Amino acid sequence: MATTTLVNLSSIFSSRLVTTPSFSQRRRIILVTTSCTGGGGGGKPTILVTEKLGQAGIDLLKKYANVDCSYDLSLEEICTKISLCDALIVRSGTKVGRDVFESSRGRLKVVGRAGVGIDNVDLAAATEYGCLVVNAPTANTVAAAEHGIALLTAMARNVAQADASIKAGKWTRNKYIGVSLVGKTLAVLGFGKVGSEVARRARGLGMHVITHDPYAPADRARAIGVELVSFEVAISTADFISLHLPLTAATSKLLNDETFARMKKGVRIVNVARGGVIDEEALLRALDSGIVAQAALDVFTVEPPVEGNKLVLHESVTATPHLGASTMEAQEGVAIEVAEAVIGALRGELAATAVNAPMVPLEVLRELKPYVVLAEKLGRLAVQLVTGGSGVNAVKVTYASSRDPDDLDTRLLRAMVIKGLIEPISSVFINLVNSDYVAKQRGVKISEERMVLDGSPENPIEYITVRIANVESRFASALSESGEIKVEGRVKQGVPSLTKVGLFGVDVSLEGSVILCRQVDQPGMIGRVASILGDENVNVSFMSVGRIAPGKQAVMAIGVDEQPSKETLKKIGDISAIEEFVFLKL
Numbered sequence: 001m002a003t004t005t006l007v008n009l010s011s012i013f014s015s016r017l018v019t020t021p022s023f024s025q026r027r028r029i030i031l032v033t034t035s036c037t038g039g040g041g042g043g044k045p046t047i048l049v050t051e052k053l054g055q056a057g058i059d060l061l062k063k064y065a066n067v068d069c070s071y072d073l074s075l076e077e078i079c080t081k082i083s084l085c086d087a088l089i090v091r092s093g094t095k096v097g098r099d100v101f102e103s104s105r106g107r108l109k110v111v112g113r114a115g116v117g118i119d120n121v122d123l124a125a126a127t128e129y130g131c132l133v134v135n136a137p138t139a140n141t142v143a144a145a146e147h148g149i150a151l152l153t154a155m156a157r158n159v160a161q162a163d164a165s166i167k168a169g170k171w172t173r174n175k176y177i178g179v180s181l182v183g184k185t186l187a188v189l190g191f192g193k194v195g196s197e198v199a200r201r202a203r204g205l206g207m208h209v210i211t212h213d214p215y216a217p218a219d220r221a222r223a224i225g226v227e228l229v230s231f232e233v234a235i236s237t238a239d240f241i242s243l244h245l246p247l248t249a250a251t252s253k254l255l256n257d258e259t260f261a262r263m264k265k266g267v268r269i270v271n272v273a274r275g276g277v278i279d280e281e282a283l284l285r286a287l288d289s290g291i292v293a294q295a296a297l298d299v300f301t302v303e304p305p306v307e308g309n310k311l312v313l314h315e316s317v318t319a320t321p322h323l324g325a326s327t328m329e330a331q332e333g334v335a336i337e338v339a340e341a342v343i344g345a346l347r348g349e350l351a352a353t354a355v356n357a358p359m360v361p362l363e364v365l366r367e368l369k370p371y372v373v374l375a376e377k378l379g380r381l382a383v384q385l386v387t388g389g390s391g392v393n394a395v396k397v398t399y400a401s402s403r404d405p406d407d408l409d410t411r412l413l414r415a416m417v418i419k420g421l422i423e424p425i426s427s428v429f430i431n432l433v434n435s436d437y438v439a440k441q442r443g444v445k446i447s448e449e450r451m452v453l454d455g456s457p458e459n460p461i462e463y464i465t466v467r468i469a470n471v472e473s474r475f476a477s478a479l480s481e482s483g484e485i486k487v488e489g490r491v492k493q494g495v496p497s498l499t500k501v502g503l504f505g506v507d508v509s510l511e512g513s514v515i516l517c518r519q520v521d522q523p524g525m526i527g528r529v530a531s532i533l534g535d536e537n538v539n540v541s542f543m544s545v546g547r548i549a550p551g552k553q554a555v556m557a558i559g560v561d562e563q564p565s566k567e568t569l570k571k572i573g574d575i576s577a578i579e580e581f582v583f584l585k586l
């Protein structure tokens, strides 16, 4: 009978998370099996709610805990109260920073965000202090989509401006001639939960709807009569652009001077996502120059915006104070969703909407640790190679091992591949608890395959391969014979390394970032690229060349510690023997 050599992860799923106050222990989560009684009076846990929450959620919480609803607290007041609380529930208006976790002195076990975006919660600090963070990702989707449509129609017909004018005693009809929506092109940027609902509604208004989302399944778009297009086509052909992207490193200031310049003159913009997706100074310039005729904004980089904010006061801007989720129905929905998640987490149940990673005890991770890193980095690499196609929906992970399949629990590795695949393209944070749930929700089918190798089962795994099918790649050499994006890696002397890209063998440790170049195999190439990088003080950690046959094509993988400038990357691309290249962040 096979013996289980890996830690049984099911114990992690079913155990409860508590923290201890000593510094070394504070940094990791201890797993216990008793139920939470909290430290408050009457044996019940205490939950602090700092922003208005739907009554149905409050009622649920009260059945299980002492509930302290204290709105408009200052940071100092929150920090004072928090050491007496087991859970904290917030919306987007409460900043839950490191101070809060520090002040809780180990008592705070869960933070519930009654909504989607968790940019107001310091997740790294939460994880470090052993505090689980849960959110309510679905209950306000329709409300946000409806608000997007409300802003779209109100903007097109100057509703807010005309309302202010009539209230000021004027009867101005000629000034407020609007534009029609029917037959116009709407580009929805981000075809996730909210974006797809906006698209569906805009189709009902008779608009021609296109969308850009490199990670969305094409069949979901087709099903509602929406065309998936490139970013360039989306921004350059749209009469209206509606933003529904998460705020990530890649989407920060996505609309900027450069992208505004490529838009149709007179374009109209709606933002119900996050203020930071737009460079607000650039939007002001685009409004003043007439490139953007109007904007409707529900969200701002700084909320509330400072007094006298020029965008808010601009005649061509319709602004609302982050009201996307503010309907009675959505607030009742998120209140119930978050209350159930918080109570479940306090009871030690599995939280499907957990957004930070509970740290698994080091003993469990010891053997798998480098493979866990390898799995995440392969996922992260593979998704960055995608440029289009029918979305990231078919992913195959192969584990080659000489161990008996029963001796290898790959759930943690699968979770990390999913984390690598989805985190760079979404606002969702993925851990062992929520990875399968998130993948399923996003229509990403992960299939796993074990390849049983001969030999001694000394290492748990020899290599891991991640393949993404039905997609186009921005680095054609990453495609396998069957047309899938394929990356393969191994742990070499404890270091996760990339060993294959498409059909090319390479050897580069997965640290920092990687530049992949396909070139005509010839002497001197490594030196030329290294000297370009050296001129800019970019430290090269590794270089390797994998070729099909001497003198034919080769793929060079270069590990770099920091991101080279655009100019440096261009210089590399300009070397005549280089046929294609790509920069990938790990």
Ligand SMILES: NC(=O)C1=CN([C@@H]2O[C@H](COP(=O)(O)OP(=O)(O)OC[C@H]3O[C@@H](n4cnc5c(N)ncnc54)[C@H](O)[C@@H]3O)[C@@H](O)[C@H]2O)C=CC1
Binding pocket: 116, 117, 137, 140, 141, 144, 189, 190, 191, 192, 193, 194, 195, 212, 213, 214, 215, 216, 244, 245, 246, 247, 250, 251, 272, 273, 274, 298, 299, 322, 323, 324, 325, 326, 424, 425, 426, 427, 428
């Ligand atoms: N104003 C408000 O009150 C509300 C705002 N929101 C915000 O709306 C946004 C969308 O929320 P959901 O639809 O729930 O999230 P989601 O995760 O379901 O959808 C986001 C979509 O953006 C896509 N995406 C990621 N990077 C992209 C890129 N570079 N280019 C194109 N597409 C990209 C993803 O593939 C995904 O399909 C979030 O920022 C959320 O915080 C959500 C609810 C209420």
Ligand SMILES: O=C(O)C(=O)COP(=O)(O)O
Binding pocket: 091, 092, 093, 114, 115, 116, 117, 118, 140, 322, 323, 324, 325, 326
């Ligand atoms: O859910 C989200 O991402 C939102 O932006 C809603 O924020 P709110 O809960 O209304 O402060």
